[in-house]
Amino acid sequence: MSVLRSDNYDLVVVGAGPAGIAAAAAAAKAGATTLLLDENAGPGGQVWRGLTSTPLTNRDMLGKDFWDGQLELEKLRSSGAEVLQRATVWSIDPSLQVGISHGGASRIVQARRIVIATGAMERPFPIPGWTLPGVMTAGAAQTMLKSSGLVPSEPTVIAGQGPLLWLLAGQILRMGGRIDVMLDTTPKGAFAAALPKAFGFLTTPYFRKGLKMLREVRSKVRIIKHVTRIEAQGDGQLERVVWETAGGKRGEMASRLLLLHQGVVPNVNLAMSTGAAHDWDGLQLCWRPRLDDDGQTTVPGIYVAGDGAGIGGVGVALARGRVAARAALTSLGKSGQDADLSAARAELAKANRGREFLDLLYKPAEQFRIPEGDTIVCRCEEVRASDIRSAVDIGASGPNQLKAYLRTGMGPCQGRLCGLTVTELMAKARGTTPEQIGYYRLRAPVKPLTLSELADLPMEPEAVKAVVR
Amino acid sequence: MTPMFSHIPADQRPTLEIFVDGQSVRARRGDTVSAALLASGLDVRRDSAVSGVPRLPYCMMGVCFECLVTIDGVGNRQGCLIPVAPGMRVEIQRGKRELGK
Structure with missing residues (x-):
């Protein structure tokens, strides 16, 4: 190179x-x-x-x-x-x-x-059926929109919560793309919990932009509020999305695309x-x-x-x-950087305003972070929530030991799509905190690398001499 | 199969030819391999490495590795990070990366 x-x-x-x-x-x-x-x-x-x-x-x-x-x-x-x-x-x-x-x-x-x-x-969003072709992150749809001008053109459900969900829905609609239903998973009572922190948020430009975004999407898309359960169903690909609300109402829609997002x-x-x-x-x-x-x-x-x-x-x-x-x-x-540093720190303090309000408002509900039953947690190694609970029952103490039991986090994504779920699920199953449970021990290479590429690394003569006889 | 995504009319980028399992596909210049596959209308589902169930890209930003494809003979490439190039040969992966690819 x-x-x-x-x-x-x-x-x-x-x-x-x-x-x-x-x-x-x-x-x-x-x-x-x-x-x-x-x-x-x-x-x-x-x-x-x-x-x-x-x-x-x-x-x-x-x-x-x-x-x-x-x-x-x-x-x-x-x-x-x-x-x-x-x-x-x-x-x-x-x-x-x-x-x-x-x-x-x-x-x-x-x-x-x-x-x-x-x-x-994107935060992992482990619902039943989330590995089916046709289930993607909202971020994925936004990537396709920005870099390729591609928008959903078949029956589409968008589900979850957070500013990006509304932003993306608005962008897709404005470009002639299709969104049929939005399943809003913001828990009941989240707004009340966030309200004490609202003042900081009201003083940011995000407040006005946020209202405009909400209005635009609400006028064009059927919104289902307080959704407590989502399931993607289909044989080899997404065929329908099924949901349930806090009020116990059930619904379903035939769809080709389900876009998931519960924050980043x-x-x-x-x-x-x-x-x-x-x-x-x-x-x-x-x-x-x-x-x-x-x-x-x-x-x-x-x-x-x-x-x-x-x-x-x-x-x-x-x-x-x-x-x-x-x-x-x-x-x-x-030298001569100190004045700049204090300016940068002031910029940082200002930019941080209002964040706590959003964090409280859009704190994702437990049932969408810690799945039950046979919902897949580790997509690469196809390990299910029930497998992890069984492993905990016979003594698995943390994510690193769990690898030896189930290979969770050992596939090509290296735990990126299951790590948070595994930590929170194990913490709950063992009755302790995520801090106590910890995370996968991560090591280089943090992206897959072929052995031949590693072997071809340019080396100093001393390093070669140390191992070659 | 009707693709789940369609190009907006404002997208006037020139196209180029790639081959997907030998079949000629017109892709837009600047698209990633994964975006081109999803827009092609072909069945581009790969089979997962463990149980062989069908999968498609999930995150499109280099994190989930669901987009793994063989590109010009090299297996396990992240299709969502690699732009299409004229004449590129893409193979849909069936299960694990094969030895020698």
Whole structure:
């Protein structure tokens, strides 16, 4: 892999979403040699997906918030940061060596500081039938819309809760796509619980935008509120969606597509694999890295920025990216950054307003996080909730021991789609807390890598001599 | 089979030819392999590695690995992260990645 200019960088940033773009731009502009790595074909992450390539060139279609990404991208382009797309980071170790795969070949790069900006992923939504073809995440539909101009055109149900659900429904409808029913799983009483925190939210631009979104979707889609049970049914593919509400009303609809969403959670695999400590967040119901005020993890020199540090959205991600980059530069002795750092911290404080209200309002209900019966938990290894409960009954104490019993988390997704469910399910079954149960121990390579690619890594003569006789 | 997703009329990107299990498919330039497969109208369900049940992509953002396909002879590629290229040969995976692919 000769595409990189160097083997050594002041700062390596992983992930070219808002946080990664902001971090790399800030660092490179301040004179640090900076490498930004991203596994997608173009920059933007999820929120700005397709920023440079979307077929939706009419600016009204994706709205101002999407196109604002271009301003940040301009800053990156003029900063002098080196950017490599379609590059997968499969390893980061405490000595700040970064394993990168690109075009079927790998190499190791030495960083002086690292910002991990791997963002968020959809929270697992393990309902009966969620592995059937035709059941996808709402984020998947949004990806197809932004990068390919593809919208649902067959009978479609969208289910779950959270701002993205409404945003996506609005976007699909505006582009002539099809949504027949929305199943709103926001629990009864969630609004009352969130109300004490409403003031902070009312002062943000999200409040007005949110109301507009709700009105638009409600006028065009049949909304079923307080849904407490959802099941995807079909033989080899989705044929119908069945639901039940808190009032005991049942309903069903023949459909080809079911889009699921109950919020997003930090994508922690890369950060955890470095050995950085993570804590259970009881409000957002997920793991988040333990960070200092600069965004630095418990592994010196490794920072986490963006939604990977805890869900905050695009404004928070940009601010966290700039805070981490500037703090990293200050620690490298690059002068003149202190004033910038306090500005970035002020930006972060402002961007965080109103988050608690959304977290309380859209806290997903237990029955959609901790499945019963034979619902599949681990999609890769096809392990069911009942299998896990049986394993707990005969003594499985945590996610890592569970691997030996059932292979949960050992398939190609490496626990990304089952990890949170396994932690919460085991905690409940053993009558303890997610913190006590813990998470899968994650190790490099955090993305699948062929042995031949690993074997072909460029090596120093001493390293070869050490093992070859 | 009618695809679950259709391109909006505003999408005027040029097309290119890929082959899915030998069959010619027109894909839009810039689409990922998974998006092109889902828009093709073909039955592109793979068989899962453990019990052989049908699956389609779930997350489309590199997390779930449900989109695994063989591309130009190399198995277990994440179709949702790889853009289509002219003449690309895509094979739907039946069960586990085969040795040598």
